[in-house]
Structures are given as structure tokens and as C-alpha cells.
Amino acid sequence: MGPDDASARVRKLTQECVDIVRTILVARREMGKLHDPSLREIHLPRASEEIGAILALTESATNDIMLAAEDMMSVDFKNPELAAEIVNDQCMKIFEACSFQDITGQRISSVLKTLQLVEKKIEDLEGAWSGASSSIQPAAEAAPVDPDAALLNGPALEGEGIQQDDIDRLFA
Amino acid sequence: MVDMKMPILIVDDYRTMLRIVRNLLVKLGFSDIDEASDGSQALSMMKGREYGLVISDWNMQPMTGFDLLKSVRADTQLKATPFIMVTAESKVENVVAARQAGVNNYIIKPFSAAVLKAKLKTVLGEF
Numbered sequence: 001m002g003p004d005d006a007s008a009r010v011r012k013l014t015q016e017c018v019d020i021v022r023t024i025l026v027a028r029r030e031m032g033k034l035h036d037p038s039l040r041e042i043h044l045p046r047a048s049e050e051i052g053a054i055l056a057l058t059e060s061a062t063n064d065i066m067l068a069a070e071d072m073m074s075v076d077f078k079n080p081e082l083a084a085e086i087v088n089d090q091c092m093k094i095f096e097a098c099s100f101q102d103i104t105g106q107r108i109s110s111v112l113k114t115l116q117l118v119e120k121k122i123e124d125l126e127g128a129w130s131g132a133s134s135s136i137q138p139a140a141e142a143a144p145v146d147p148d149a150a151l152l153n154g155p156a157l158e159g160e161g162i163q164q165d166d167i168d169r170l171f172a
Numbered sequence: 173m174v175d176m177k178m179p180i181l182i183v184d185d186y187r188t189m190l191r192i193v194r195n196l197l198v199k200l201g202f203s204d205i206d207e208a209s210d211g212s213q214a215l216s217m218m219k220g221r222e223y224g225l226v227i228s229d230w231n232m233q234p235m236t237g238f239d240l241l242k243s244v245r246a247d248t249q250l251k252a253t254p255f256i257m258v259t260a261e262s263k264v265e266n267v268v269a270a271r272q273a274g275v276n277n278y279i280i281k282p283f284s285a286a287v288l289k290a291k292l293k294t295v296l297g298e299f
Binding site for chain 2: 088092095096098099100101102103105106148151152153154155156160161162163164167170171
């Protein structure tokens with residue numbers, strides 16, 4: 001190998017190193033655009049609390065249903081009228097307890113939205129690293145187009161929202 | 173006195189909730205109960221039949237219970253219909269917005285048969 005060949009190889013290697021550094025810098029810049037503190041500070045903790053609330057609610061509902069069933073199992077049918085009344089009341093308690101399905105459904109939808117947000121971030125990061133970064137938009141919360149959309153928050157967590165008694169006072 | 177045979181429309185996108193509310197109403201003595209799965213279906217049904225009461229969820233698609241309430245109150249034929257919101261939305265701003273839009277009462281999910289009965293009495297009178 002002559003001095004010209006060696007010099008050409010050094011130039012080629014240098015250029016490749018420059019290209020690698022440039023790619024890393026571009027990727028870092030694009031990943032920086034994806035930084036969204038709300039994911040770690042708001043959405044993920046909220047999702048965790050929602051799952052905790054789902055576990056608590058399903059446990060409470062299961063307990064209520066089992067208690068009602070146990071009360072019906074211990075009914076003395078020697079007095080049919082009283083027995084019918086107890087069975088009826090316990091059936092109503094089972095119906096009331098079953099409303100957990102609606103609340104947990106709404107909470108699961110909320111967690112699902114967070115998972116979709118995480119999925120989108122991962123896709124964007126893959127895009128940034130693979131050079132498809134030009135199409136990436138900086139992270140931003142989509143502003144609700146409909147002002148009433150801000151009123152769609154789903155079930156409140158413990159300590160949030162107001163209680164039925166407070167609402168009753170508003171309607172008194 | 174309340175006419176226990178009056179038609180009542182219950183609106184919710186969860187089949188389970190429709191079933192629960194229907195059963196609670198039947199237990200309270202009401203018998204003529206129709207169901208809708210969102211606001212637009214409910215509005216269409218209200219235009220075809222005169223209901224004595226609407227019990228609606230808030231969070232539904234494509235038309236929310238809040239939009240249904242506003243549409244009902246804006247309609248000269250329907251605006252006097254008693255309307256109870258039954259929802260998991262428990263923020264003050266939701267309750268205030270519903271009150272301003274003309275809701276007659278507001279129940280937070282999950283609720284008991286006793287709470288539903290108390291609100292029905294407040295809105296419809298003793299039964």
C-alpha cells in the first residue's frame with residue numbers, strides 16, 4: 001500500500017467518524033424534542049393510581065356481592081314474607097355493587113390512553129434513531145377543540161372531586 | 173303524586189349500568205323504561221315519545237350526556253323534561269356546568285338505590 005492509498009483510507013475513516021458523530025448529534029437533538037415531562041410526572045403516576053383504585057374497587061364490590069350472597073344463604077325460609085324481603089334487598093345490593101364495572105371500565109380506558117402515549121413515544125424514538133427524524137413533531141399536549149371536552153375527566157381518585165353530600169347542598 | 177307508569181328514558185353507554193338503573197327503577201315501582209346508549213340516540217327517542225324523566229350518564233360517544241342536556245333544554249318541546257345526570261364525573265366544574273345547563277339533579281357513581289330514590293323524590297315529588 002502506497003502513501004496515497006493510506007492517506008485515502010485515513011480520509012475515508014475520518015469522514016465515516018464525522019458522519020457517525022453527526023448522526024448521533026441529530027438523533028440527540030430529535031430525541032430532545034420528544035422529551036415530555038408530563039409523561040413521567042403526570043400520566044404514569046396517574047395510571048398507577050388508577051390501577052390501584054381499580055384493585056380497591058373490584059375487591060370492595062366482590063366483598064359486597066359475597067356478603068349479600070351469604071346473607072341470602074342464611075335466610076330462614078320458615079317466614080316466607082320476611083325471607084322474600086331479605087332476598088330482594090340483598091339482590092339490590094348485588095346490583096349496586098355491580099356498578100363497579102362502569103367505573104373500572106372508565107379507569108382502564110384512562111390507563112390505556114397512557115399506554116398509547118408511551119407506545120407513541122417509543123415509536124418516535126425509534127424513528128429519531130433510524131433517521132426518520134425529520135417527520136417527528138415535538139411533544140405537546142393536544143389542546144381540546146371542544147371546550148366541553150375539558151369536563152370529561154372520568155372517575156375521580158380518592159381525595160379528588162366532590163362528594164354526593166356537597167352536590168346535594170348545591171341543589172338544595 | 174308521581175305517575176309510576178310514566179315512561180322513563182335511561183341513557184348510558186355501559187350495558188351493565190343500564191341494567192342496574194333499570195332494575196333499581198323497577199324495584200322502586202316504575203315499569204315503563206326505555207334505554208339509549210348515547211345522547212344522539214336518546215334525543216331521537218325523545219322526539220318520538222314524551223318521557224316523564226331522563227336519567228343520563230355524562231361520558232358517552234358520539235354525543236355526551238351534557239350535550240344531550242343542552243339540546244333538551246334548547247328544544248321548546250322537550251325543555252321541561254326532568255333530567256337527572258348520573259355520572260362518575262365528580263369535579264365541581266362538572267356539577268356547576270350541569271346546573272347552569274339546567275339539570276334537575278346530579279348523582280355520583282357508584283350510587284345506592286337509596287340515593288337514587290331520594291333524588292327521584294326531589295325531582296318528581298313523593299311516591
